[in-house]
Amino acid sequence: MKIGVFDSGIGGLNVLKELINQYPKLEYLYYGDTFYLPYGEKSKEELIKLGVRIIRFFEENHVDRIVIACGTCSSLVDEYQKYTKIPIDNVIDPTVEYVKKYYQKVALLATPATIKNGIFERKLKQEGIEVYPLSCPSFVPYLEGLSEQLDIEKELKSLQNNEYEAAVLGCTHYPLLKEEIERILLVPTIDMGKVLSETIELKESNASLTVYMSKVTPLLEQNVNKILEKDIPLIEKNLPV
Ligand code: DGL
Numbered sequence: 001m002k003i004g005v006f007d008s009g010i011g012g013l014n015v016l017k018e019l020i021n022q023y024p025k026l027e028y029l030y031y032g033d034t035f036y037l038p039y040g041e042k043s044k045e046e047l048i049k050l051g052v053r054i055i056r057f058f059e060e061n062h063v064d065r066i067v068i069a070c071g072t073c074s075s076l077v078d079e080y081q082k083y084t085k086i087p088i089d090n091v092i093d094p095t096v097e098y099v100k101k102y103y104q105k106v107a108l109l110a111t112p113a114t115i116k117n118g119i120f121e122r123k124l125k126q127e128g129i130e131v132y133p134l135s136c137p138s139f140v141p142y143l144e145g146l147s148e149q150l151d152i153e154k155e156l157k158s159l160q161n162n163e164y165e166a167a168v169l170g171c172t173h174y175p176l177l178k179e180e181i182e183r184i185l186l187v188p189t190i191d192m193g194k195v196l197s198e199t200i201e202l203k204e205s206n207a208s209l210t211v212y213m214s215k216v217t218p219l220l221e222q223n224v225n226k227i228l229e230k231d232i233p234l235i236e237k238n239l240p241v
Helices: 011-022 044-060 077-081 092-102 112-117 119-126 139-143 152-159 174-185 192-199 218-228
Strands: 002-007 027-032 065-068 088-090 105-110 130-135 166-169 189-191 208-213 234-236
Touching (some): 002 011, 011 174, 044 077, 044 112, 077 088, 092 119, 092 189, 105 112, 105 119, 105 152, 105 174, 112 130, 130 152, 139 174, 152 174, 218 234
Parallel strands (some): 027 208, 166 189, 208 234
8 A cells, every 4th residue: 555645844754653663564655845844834725735736746656545744734634635536634633533532621732824723623622622722833943944943931831831631742743842842831742643643544565665855955864864763865856836
C-alpha cells in the first residue's frame, strides 16, 4: 500500500515517524511544503489551493491513501475530500475520539488559523469536552528556522492557571517542544501523530520512504535527519500553485 503524507514542513514528520513505527512495511511518500510555510497564518482559500496541488501530486504518484499530517489543514479535510476519490485521513478526528475517552477538560494549543476557524474546538465541545484554546504563533516559525525568537513561557502564560487535565498539541510541529510545554503547563500532552497511528488501519506491503520538500535548506536536512533518526535524501520539488 502506498501512502501520501503531507504538512507545511517538518511537523508532519512527527506523524510519519509514528506511522512508520506502527506500519514499517508501507510505501511512504512525504511532502513538506516548506516554500509556503507557515500554513498557520494562511487563509482557508490559500490552504485549499496549496493542499489541492499536493493531492494532485499524490494522485500522479498513485497513492492509495492520503494522511493530512497537519492540524491546520485537517480542519479542512471535508473540503479536500471533494477534490479526490483517494480516501483522506486527518489528525483532528482521531484526536477528538481519544480525548473523549480519557479527559473532560483540555487545553488546545494550535496555530492561529486552527484557533481562528474554531473547527477543532467545536468538534471537542460537541463531545462535551471543556476546551481552553490558545494560538501559539511563534512556535512554527521558530522550529522551521524562520525566526530566532521563542519565549514558550510567555506564549503559554494565559493558560497557566486553568484547570485542564491535559494539553492537546493541536499542531504537528508542537511535539518538538513537548518537554518544555509539559514542564510549564504541568499536565501531559497529547500527540496527534501517536493517536492517529494507533487507530488507523493500513495494509502492509513493501517498505520505502521518499521525502519531497518544496524548498530544501541545510537546516531542513539536519532537522529531517534528527526527527526521523536516519539519513534521508530530500528531493526538492516545488509544485505550481
Ligand atoms: N504542522 C502544521 C499544523 O499541524 C502547520 C504549521 C504551520 O505551517 O503553521 O498545524
